[in-house]
Amino acid sequence: MADTYLWHPFSDMAVVRQDELSIRRADGVWLWDDDGKRYLDGSASLWYVNVGHGRQEIADAVAAQFAELGTYNTFGDITNEPANRLAQRLSELAPMEDARVFLTTGGGEAIDTAAKLARRYWAAVGMPSRQHLISRIAGYHGTNGFGTSLGGMEANRTAFGALIPHTSYVLHDSVDALEEEIRRLGADNVAAFFMEPVIGAGGVHLPPEGYVQGVAEVCEANGVLLMVDSVICGFGRLGNWFGIERWGVEPDLITFAKGVSSGYLPVGGVVASWRVAEPFWSEPGTTLRHGPTYSGHPVCAAAALANLDILEREGLVTRGAELEGVLADALTPLADHPLVSEVRAGIGLLAAVQLEPTTLVPEVYRRMRDHGVLTRSLGGAIAVSPPLTVSEEEIDLIGSTFRAALDETLESDAGRMASPSGVTGGRP
DSSP: OOOOOOTTTOHHHHHHHTOOOOEEEBBBBEEEEEEEOEETTHHHHHOOOTTTTHHHHHHHHHHHHHHHHOOOOTTTOOOHHHHHHHHHHHHHHHTTTTOOOEESSSHHHHHHHOOOOOHHHHHHTTTTTTOOOEEEETOOOOOSHHHHOOOOGGGTTTSSOOOOOEEEEEOOTTTHHHHHHHHOOOGEEHHHHEEEESBOOTBBBBTTHHHHHHHHHHHHHTTTTEEEEEETTTTTSSSSSSSSGGTTOOOOOOEEEEGGTTTTOOOEEEEEEEEHHHHHHTTTTTOOOOOOOTTTOOHHHHHHHHHHHHHHHHTTTGHHHHHHHHHHHHHGGGSSTTEEEEEESSSSOEEEEEESGGGHHHHHHHHHHHEEEEOEEETTTOOOOOOOOOOOOHHHHHHHHHHHHHHHHHSSHHHHHHHSSSSSSSSS
8 A cells, every 4th residue: 555645633643554454435434445345433432423424414415505605714703694593502402591702613622612711710809819620530632732631531642842831630530539629629620620521542441439519519618610521422312412411410511522413523622601602792891812813714604503413303312312322232242252341231222342462452443344333442342322313233242343443352363462361262
């Protein structure tokens, strides 16, 4: 294969440069490569093709908007009808009263916006000492400046030099750890706590019973803003619009992206409660001096609006909750395999299978791909998060393909050497 000139994200280019998989077309939950081989999209690309591939309705909405107004900025007093409609619709769907929406072109920009907004809010209300931002070990918040600094995955922060100060991390499953960190820092120095309802790219870690409500209570008791990162968890992935609703918690800020447009065009943003928005909206002179060039892009907004129509009309918003048990049933039996140490599933249409040893992840991933199922490698685990349009039979296919790939890996030289007991049956 010829050498590539494309620098792939999160990729070892010395390995990838002559070993690319080129996807040619897609329809529903299926993909085809340049050679015509078919693959089940077991990861909805990067967690985001919630309505499935090939939606003509979105393409038509995009084409119509291009013909009318292809692009224009929303700085100052300039706006456009699709951006206004999208902001109002998201505000009405959000689990906060009278929310306001800041639009970006992705989750990374949304996180940087939320982080700056949290600090700027406290300055606006006369408490500029509240600058510290707390996040969770294993959490993932994109790769922009604040996102890299807040990300709880050590490998994503190393070798970049000094990152943004006044950030720290706590255990992802401990309410007490958050409370202790706020106490250590002093509540008057803490701006916000960043939390994914279900940790996604950090390994699909489900919150323990009572965790989400517990950290919300800690934040409220200490005056700390609760910032919910719903970039992966939103728009049906957990069975509702923003993921956090299933715990009955009302955040101060929500970041979103991915499923808002099902990835057809890049859209993201921040939903801010009226508490946070009020200082900026009530009196002239308090400005958030921040904004990406393509904030409120009319064509991207049109794509998102068409996508929201599909989600609502076809009942896909509840689909993540309806299928979470089916996905868990398909993957949980893999926990008995000698190469599997844990299966994490049961909240929403996403799951992860942890391998032991973790060095076998690339081989298992490649064998699943050879069998026609694409998944995501997450460090020591393989993640599954298919489009919300996936059928129960297709979920079963993911499970059976997973087992076949594990068995083949175990039977290989690498698998036999790595197996804890050297056996080819169930876990010892």
